[in-house]
Amino acid sequence: MDQGYVHNVVRLFEVTKVFKLGSNLVEALKGIDFAIKTGEYLSIMGPSGSGKSTLFNMIGALDKPTTGKVFIDEVDVAQLDAYELAWLRCRKIGYIFQTFNLIQVMTAIENVTLPMIFAGMHREEYMDKGMELLKLVGLAERYNHKPSELSGGQQQRVAVARALANDPAIILADEPTGNLDLSTGEEIINLLKQLSVQRNVTIISATHDIKMLNVSDRVVWIRDGRIDRVEERDKLKISVGEVA
């Protein structure tokens, strides 16, 4: 690949999303144009109800836009068939949710290895890698615990390990610190930042946690279904200062 060429790992083209609530039509996204570069740590900020989570679902190919196009690695997601979409979710993207969304009936190690089973790995391979990932997030001794036997922060760390299972190019985090206390939230943020630096993983995180700003390369502010403004990291501190 050419030096200096910056690859857009995600590109959104005039994306809109309309939900039907009873007889009302609610426009959650009103036309989003945006590109995210490889290796970037991007935060999507905005008040609740601004369309953050909807945008998150579009980027992660978890939902279809009403109009417009989503490109992941310059491939139009709408053109993918069920197999290719599943492959994309399995291999390309790792998801982290506010509510952790671990499979409640499975242990930590089973949760972490599930995406690798889908990816067709052999038992030895995925058990080794699963333990390695749990070690990375500091939960190796708790591999045999069910989510209900873990604290919120620990569950979220299992979710981070699971998101990393197939070495995805993108990690999507929807309010990853939303259900955690301050210090645990900070731990998760630092873990994500570390991953982005060490593994060149693109991290896209929807949040309204101000702590996220310090580690982000870019911040996108969403308001009322539109991009309000985009701020680069170096200019960020000034504007945060202004707000405070």
Place this chain on the structure above:
Amino acid sequence: MADSVRRQVVLPWGQVIKISFNSIKVRLFRSLVTTMTLALAIAFVSYTWSGYEILNAMWPNIDASLQDRIIAGGYEQFEGTFGTSAKDRWLVILSLLVCVVGIVNAQLMAVTERFREIGTFKCLGALDSFVVRIFVVEAVYQGLFGGFAGSLLGLVVSTLTLALKFGWPVFIHWPLAGMLLTLVGATLLAVFLSLTGVIYPALVAARMEPAVALRTEQ
């Protein structure tokens, strides 16, 4: 690209069997409720079937006075066998109907309350067919277990009630082969009905967009 993709998203049957077994084991109480619905419905079917089985087996071997008591007890014979009159067939159809409604309802509930889990599976790269497979295998487990327990219950109860009414001849002429057949038949019926009940909700759940499945409240 398509070929390499196809090879890379898999869920081997061995894993399906393990995941569904675990899922039932962990949710034992919840799955017992579903299984109990199945068992009770099938018990009714098996009770009806095995009752006729016993009557037919003892009929040629008992004296006329006992035969009179059976007829006086309200059991109807048609062309020399029990269980073939219009009334009997209606009874079996009715018991099957109760069975189907109970099972479909139980499976519908069981799938609906797991939408979040299904959404999570799909986020991790599961194909629709993985989800369906897991639910189908779970339904087979529940069908086998609930069906066996239910048909055994129906069989025991019908034997005991007939024995109370007509005494020892019920045990003396107890049709072992016929009863085993009833047991197997009713269990297979339970598996079939359990599958019928689960297939529609599982298909609906598997086809949902992950975001929609994850949005459901729990």
